[in-house]
Amino acid sequence: MTYRYDVITLFPEMFGVLTTCGVTRRAHERGIWQLQTWNPRQFASDRYKTIDDRPYGGGPGMVMLAQPLAQAIDAAQHDQRVAGLPAGRVIYLSPQGRRLDHARVVSLLAEPSLVLLCGRYEGVDERLLNTVVDEEISLGDFVLSGGEIAAMALLDALIRQMPDVLNDAASAAQDSFADVTTGGLLDCPHYTRPEVYAGQAVPPVLLSGNHADIARWRRQQALLSTLSKRPDILARAREAGQLTQADERFLALQSSAIKPNP
Numbered sequence: 001m002t003y004r005y006d007v008i009t010l011f012p013e014m015f016g017v018l019t020t021c022g023v024t025r026r027a028h029e030r031g032i033w034q035l036q037t038w039n040p041r042q043f044a045s046d047r048y049k050t051i052d053d054r055p056y057g058g059g060p061g062m063v064m065l066a067q068p069l070a071q072a073i074d075a076a077q078h079d080q081r082v083a084g085l086p087a088g089r090v091i092y093l094s095p096q097g098r099r100l101d102h103a104r105v106v107s108l109l110a111e112p113s114l115v116l117l118c119g120r121y122e123g124v125d126e127r128l129l130n131t132v133v134d135e136e137i138s139l140g141d142f143v144l145s146g147g148e149i150a151a152m153a154l155l156d157a158l159i160r161q162m163p164d165v166l167n168d169a170a171s172a173a174q175d176s177f178a179d180v181t182t183g184g185l186l187d188c189p190h191y192t193r194p195e196v197y198a199g200q201a202v203p204p205v206l207l208s209g210n211h212a213d214i215a216r217w218r219r220q221q222a223l224l225s226t227l228s229k230r231p232d233i234l235a236r237a238r239e240a241g242q243l244t245q246a247d248e249r250f251l252a253l254q255s256s257a258i259k260p261n262p
């Protein structure tokens with residue numbers, strides 16, 4: 001299976017990092033996913049290539065015109081169909097959307113094609129959202145200069161979950177922590193050489209060679225970290241039945257160890 005993503009953006013150059021760096025590059029080279037960018041400026045209908053205009057009702061900033069965006073989306077979906085894929089659903093990245101989490105990432109992997117719409121300025125004409133956008137997704141409760149970095153974050157999160165993208169060790173290692181929304185915990189601490197750094201020794205259990213002890217210690221560290229930094233995630237893990245009796249016994253001994261997140 002190969003995934004195809006079409007991105008509507010005034011800054012297609014930004015997406016180069018996904019195909020030129022790291023894990024996403026390797027997956028792209030191996031044909032696991034494909035990217036096509038579409039610049040709405042190329043679909044502008046006047047000779048000045050206008051893609052934005054002043055907001056009705058006044059106020060600061062500019063609003064992206066519906067028409068060039070609608071045509072760019074049409075062209076992307078047409079191309080997807082020509083490639084033998086379904087016309088992708090249109091996702092608009094915006095702070096008004098539902099917050100992205102791991103569960104949504106995993107569910108989006110069921111779709112072989114998507115169209116990601118990146119807004120700039122104050123956003124896009126509401127009538128475009130009403131007519132062609134299927135879903136709005138937010139990266140978080142803060143404001144970016146445009147949807148591009150949010151779209152890139154979504155793509156990165158999608159790509160690293162695709163089959164055969166991470167090596168075996170990495171995918172095995174992330175397994176238990178992958179889904180904080182369905183019972184996963186925060187990650188445990190990691191150490192590498194040297195054995196002492198800045199006066200801090202590596203926890204001796206990690207040098208013991210006792211794999212059962214190491215696994216138990218890592219689990220307990222993950223429980224402690226989740227308890228102190230993200231009690232909401234610990235509660236969800238408990239509700240999802242992800243905590244063992246040993247986990248609960250360990251946590252019961254820790255009620256005095258809760259530190260506020262600095």
Ligand code: 4HQ
Nearest residue numbers: 093094119138139143144147150
């Ligand atoms: N923006 N999550 C405003 C975001 C954003 C976010 C994208 C800025 C849309 C018009 N996108 N433009 N947060 O802040 O996705």
